[in-house]
Amino acid sequence: MEKLVVSVNGIPEQGGVEATSVQKLEPAPQKRKAGASSGSPLRKFATHIAPPLIVLILFLGFWELAIRLADVKPYLFPKPSDIVKAAAENGHNLLVSVRTTIVEAVLGFAFSVILGVAFAIVLALSKTVERSVYPYAIILQTIPIVAVAPIIVIWFGAGMNAIVMIAFLIAFFPILSNTLIGLNSTEANMKNLFYLYNATKWQTIWKLRIPAALPYILAGMKISCSLSVVGAIVGEYIAGIGGLQGGLGYAITVASTRLQTAYLFACGLSAAVMGIVFFLLINALSNRLLRSWHDSAING
Amino acid sequence: MNSTMLAGSSPGMPAPSGEPSGILVGMQNIGKTYPNGTIAVQNVNLLAGEREFLCFVGPSGCGKSTIFNMIAGLTDHTSGELAVLGTTPKDARKQNEIAFVFQEHTLLPWSKLIDNVTMPLTLRGVSKKERIQEGERVLELVGLKDYMKVLPRQLSGGMKMRVSIARALISRPKLLLMDEPFGALDEITRQTLQDELLNIWCSDRKMTVLFITHNVFEAVYLSTRVVVMTPRPGKVADIVDIEAPFPRTDDFRSSPEFGGYVHAVNESLKH
Numbered sequence: 001m002e003k004l005v006v007s008v009n010g011i012p013e014q015g016g017v018e019a020t021s022v023q024k025l026e027p028a029p030q031k032r033k034a035g036a037s038s039g040s041p042l043r044k045f046a047t048h049i050a051p052p053l054i055v056l057i058l059f060l061g062f063w064e065l066a067i068r069l070a071d072v073k074p075y076l077f078p079k080p081s082d083i084v085k086a087a088a089e090n091g092h093n094l095l096v097s098v099r100t101t102i103v104e105a106v107l108g109f110a111f112s113v114i115l116g117v118a119f120a121i122v123l124a125l126s127k128t129v130e131r132s133v134y135p136y137a138i139i140l141q142t143i144p145i146v147a148v149a150p151i152i153v154i155w156f157g158a159g160m161n162a163i164v165m166i167a168f169l170i171a172f173f174p175i176l177s178n179t180l181i182g183l184n185s186t187e188a189n190m191k192n193l194f195y196l197y198n199a200t201k202w203q204t205i206w207k208l209r210i211p212a213a214l215p216y217i218l219a220g221m222k223i224s225c226s227l228s229v230v231g232a233i234v235g236e237y238i239a240g241i242g243g244l245q246g247g248l249g250y251a252i253t254v255a256s257t258r259l260q261t262a263y264l265f266a267c268g269l270s271a272a273v274m275g276i277v278f279f280l281l282i283n284a285l286s287n288r289l290l291r292s293w294h295d296s297a298i299n300g
Numbered sequence: 301m302n303s304t305m306l307a308g309s310s311p312g313m314p315a316p317s318g319e320p321s322g323i324l325v326g327m328q329n330i331g332k333t334y335p336n337g338t339i340a341v342q343n344v345n346l347l348a349g350e351r352e353f354l355c356f357v358g359p360s361g362c363g364k365s366t367i368f369n370m371i372a373g374l375t376d377h378t379s380g381e382l383a384v385l386g387t388t389p390k391d392a393r394k395q396n397e398i399a400f401v402f403q404e405h406t407l408l409p410w411s412k413l414i415d416n417v418t419m420p421l422t423l424r425g426v427s428k429k430e431r432i433q434e435g436e437r438v439l440e441l442v443g444l445k446d447y448m449k450v451l452p453r454q455l456s457g458g459m460k461m462r463v464s465i466a467r468a469l470i471s472r473p474k475l476l477l478m479d480e481p482f483g484a485l486d487e488i489t490r491q492t493l494q495d496e497l498l499n500i501w502c503s504d505r506k507m508t509v510l511f512i513t514h515n516v517f518e519a520v521y522l523s524t525r526v527v528v529m530t531p532r533p534g535k536v537a538d539i540v541d542i543e544a545p546f547p548r549t550d551d552f553r554s555s556p557e558f559g560g561y562v563h564a565v566n567e568s569l570k571h
Contacts, residue, residue: 189406194398196372197420198393207422211410293409293451 034300078262083269086262092262095250097271103233103245105159106280108167110227113221115168121205124183134180143172145231149238163235163247170231171224175217182216183209215294218286225282226275233271248274322350324475324508325371329380332366339533340366344380346527346536350474353501353509355519356527357565362514363534368479372400373508385475396424399468403480405460407452409466412446413439418466438466441500458489465497478511482518494521495549502546516569520561521553528568538568 060080067079074082087094114124119137123130135157149166194204227237236249246254255264290297325348332341341363348354356364370376370382373389384392392398399420405486407416417423417438426434428500441443442462452460461481468476482490501509514520519526542561544552552558 187404187406189402190408191405192374193402193406194423196374196393196398197423198396199423208408209420211408214410223337274506293453298453 016086036134049180050271054228067296073263075259078265082262086219086260087266087270090220090263090266094266096245097248097251097267098274100245101236101249101271101276103165103230104169104235104247105228105274108231109171109221109225111164111168112171112175116220116224117171117179117217118119120176120179120183121210123180124209125201125205130180131261136178137173143235145170147148149234158239162239162260163232166235166239167228167231170234171228174223174227174274175220178216178220179213182213185216186212215286215296218282221282222286224280228276229271229275302320303358304391310479323383323430323508324348324350324352324385326383327367327380328382330367330370330377330382330540331379332363332370332375333378334477337543337544340378342533342535346534347538348508348510350508353498353503353511353523354525354527355511355523356529357513357515357516358518358529358537358569359514361534362529362531364514364529365479366534368510368512369478372398372477378487396420396471397474399471399473399476401464401468401476401478401481402485405452405457405464407460409452412449412451413444413463414456416463417470420471434470438469439463441469442466442496456489456494458525459486461485461493462496465493465500469500473507476507476509478509478513481515483513483515490518491553494518498546498548516562517553519549520558520565526561526565528565530569537571538565540564542567 010245064079064081067077078086086298097242123134145166148169150163152165152169153162156165183205190208191204194208199207232247233252235250236247240250248267251266252267255261255267287297325343325346327346330341330344330346331339333339336527344363344367356367358364366375368529370377371389373384373385373393385397386392387518395421408419411419414432414435418426418435421431421434422429436445436448438446442465444459444462444466447455452463455463465481468478473526485493497509501507509522511522520540520542526542528537528538528540529535530537540561544555544557544561
């Protein structure tokens with residue numbers, strides 16, 4: 001990695017200046033390598049990971065202590081230790097629920113990416129189509145998903161299909177609108193250039209507008225991936241299990257009717273972790289795809 | 301005024317090689333009026349022959365870029381006759397004999413240099429083998445052959461402009477349109493690139509360059525003729541023949557002859 005940086009800086013355009021910058025750069029990687037084995041990860045831990053970790057430990061300690069001292073019943077407000085215990089006791093059920101929800105969320109998300117991008121391309125190809133259709137897309141988005149969900153259950157039947165559909169609906173719009181903005185914000189100069197070199201409409205789309213929109217598409221995906229988890233859980237609330245093993249939303253409804261508050265907390269936290277992991281995955285994908293050329297993914 | 305312009309651009313004027321030249325761009329009483337009534341360009345008469353290096357110089361708002369856009373077919377003229385390669389600008393573009401360089405380098409940030417310079421060929425469906433071969437040729441012309449696999453962001457502004465020029469040269473164009481290509485560069489880089497561009501142009505003298513600039517020195521140094529334009533409304537004030545021989549070097553930049561031409565162009569600009 002360092003070698004690459006040096007060689008790029010060493011481009012022999014204006015000899016003198018470049019040569020000195022190479023000389024200056026060379027000692028640095030050695031220092032970094034020497035420190036890499038012990039000092040650098042430790043320092044990163046101390047500056048980046050330790051502070052939030054300390055806050056978390058303090059928070060959990062305060063929670064545990066306060067509930068113990070006040071002697072609140074676990075079904076009203078469980079302590080962290082109750083939640084861990086409930087999660088361990090129902091470990092198998094929790095795992096099954098998490099798995100079900102992951103499948104639903106991933107499917108809903110995948111559909112939203114495919115259809116969101118495809119739909120945005122169709123809208124971007126023609127201003128007329130965009131002007132006539134896009135307002136309705138916005139209106140559809142503003143209808144609360146909870147209001148639409150029962151209709152979807154009626155149409156698609158309780159269970160997987162309806163849940164995936166709800167996850168898809170909630171994740172679709174951010175992808176659509178972001179992709180559309182991306183496709184429409186190609187630099188005018190670039191478009192002129194493609195036009196002047198007699199590019200067809202499809203060539204302009206594939207070779208210019210979609211790559212240029214990629215940062216926007218990925219930004220939409222970052223929003224939608226967490227939303228799809230929310231959508232899946234909302235879907236499970238309303239559509240139930242439909243003959244399958246229930247997901248987290250179903251587990252939450254069951255736990256709340258049985259006053260298993262600690263397990264309810266465990267399910268909620270699992271959903272949160274799932275959303276975070278999902279986001280981190282998409283974020284990593286985004287950085288990987290953009291890091292070579294887009295400013296958002298290039299860190300000094 | 302029209303008569304002097306026509307005299308200056310008549311086919312009999314000295315073409316650099318001394319050969320009789322065909323007409324690549326012909327403008328007769330060209331005008332461009334925007335729908336809101338703004339007159340961008342008025343009564344422009346100009347003939348650009350083969351192997352010419354024609355610089356359009358003038359302040360902003362004099363219609364230089366409008367002329368560029370009309371020849372490229374990005375905008376239509378509203379009066380007069382305009383012929384490019386003997387046909388309309390839009391049909392002329394289809395012949396793949398025209399190339400373009402803008403002030404911005406307009407490189408695709410996600411594509412390696414080799415893919416950037418071969419883009420015009422890719423759009424035409426040229427085979428990969430030929431593309432690579434031609435890409436290596438033009439990158440060598442601009443001295444960047446070792447950077448084929450590099451992304452544009454790793455280059456300096458001057459190098460990006462070189463790549464942009466390489467991309468324009470890849471289709472061996474008859475007509476090269478350049479819209480203030482060196483406008484964003486520092487003076488040292490600018491002079492280096494002027495020399496490189498002249499070298500490339502001189503080496504085979506097969507293309508006509510129409511070069512837009514607001515820099516009088518640049519115009520005089522590069523061109524066989526300088527078209528001096530004045531604003532409000534944009535029109536051609538004068539055409540100055542630069543008869544200094546090619547190849548030109550720094551000696552030309554500091555010669556009294558050069559100063560004389562610059563003075564002549566400046567005088568015309570004041571009209």
